[in-house]
Amino acid sequence: MLNDMNRTELFCEYYAQWIEVYKKGAIREATLAKYLMTQKWVEKLIPEVKVSELTRTAYQQLLNEYAKEHERQTTLDFHHQLKGAILDAVDEGLLPRDPTRKAIIKGKTPKTKKIKYLNQFELHRLIADLDIKDTPNWDWFILLVAKTGMRFSEALAITPEDFDFARQTLSVSKTWDYKGNGGFLPTKNKSSVRKIQIDWQIVVKFSVLTRNLPPDKPIFVGESKIYNSTVNDVLTRHCRACGISEISIHGLRHTHASLLLFAGVSIASVARRLGHASMTTTQKTYLHIIQELENKDVDLVMRTLSGL
Structure with a gap:
């Protein structure tokens, strides 16, 4: 009190x-x-x-x-x-009544925010340009985010024991406190705790990479403090070298989701894979992509009906 x-x-x-x-x-x-x-x-x-x-x-x-x-x-x-x-x-009796009752919420008109992401061709070029060494580096990190769509803090917190290579899954159950003093933190929300299916290429590569690493220690965290800008700089250099659009690590998450949506994966499945609290978040974030897909659906419907 x-x-x-x-x-x-x-x-x-x-x-x-x-x-x-x-x-x-x-x-x-x-x-x-x-x-x-x-x-x-x-x-x-x-x-x-x-x-x-x-x-x-x-x-x-x-x-x-x-x-x-x-x-x-x-x-x-x-x-x-x-x-x-x-x-x-x-x-506590400091105010006689609630002054927030029936408050009117105003605000400036939101700016149109265009999500930056790579198309499938550009992503292929980026992955081909990565320098995958025998020990963990930021290129490994970029590969993992591109293939899973994890958030930056989630990928930092991944340990070898989070991988289940036999079932081809990766468990996301924590984040890394890169903005503070380091250490594990809970995920953004309950929906962020999830198992992500991983493809056989990730299974093969990461099973070798993590073989001799401590099972419960983050793969990509060393002794020095980690900055988002450091990893973004590495990604930017690769984008420039490939002659593709320059995006951030978060842009890789958008790329992952966009490619899945264009491939016909349902919004519900994409939402679960990204760890969104609801499909509404996914729909709002990728509205422009969903609208493009709806236009393609209309064309498909018309072609189907005209062929009857």
Whole structure:
């Protein structure tokens, strides 16, 4: 309980202490960072507003100011991160009623984001250009992500014992804390815990690579800190050498999903393979590809019917 707070305290101070009491140590560092960013925006936008002055109008004005520089989804996240603290303030009698009730979420029009991914020909050229040595390197990492569609942190956490070569599966059950101090962390969500089917080429290559490695240690993590930019730089050099589109490691994940969708794999199967929480996420992310496939389906339907 925030017993030392009272109705005359500044809301930004109340919120900072609420994060310290209720969130620090209870949520992942990446999530905590989002709350701390929200705290900075509160300090910037309403530095002098007291807890008792946070009426529905004052709260709506706060959201409106935040929405001027952010998209609607980001504003909605900002609202959710504030609401928990405000409801606790109501429970503790610091506010007479919930000022977040019936809040209107506004925001800037989202920019059209075109997903960068390789086509099948480009991916073939990339894989052929990889320098697969006898010991793990970032080229091995690129190959694994391209073939599995794993997230960067998931692939970093893979150990030799995660492979089941007999059944041709790879277990994804953890991530690597590359943004923090290293070590294993839980997956992004429950759906991210999964078994991915791997092809015979990955089975052959990785069974040899991992033969003499510690079974429970990450294959691609050494003593030094890992940066996403380091691996992206390696991938960029390969893309330039091949004369193909330059993409990031996350772009390889998009490439994996896109090729499966174009090959006719169902959205449900792609969602499970990627570890998405729901098919809705997959549909939203790959909407443009799905629309292209629907256009092809229309052509196929017309050709089929005209042949009757």
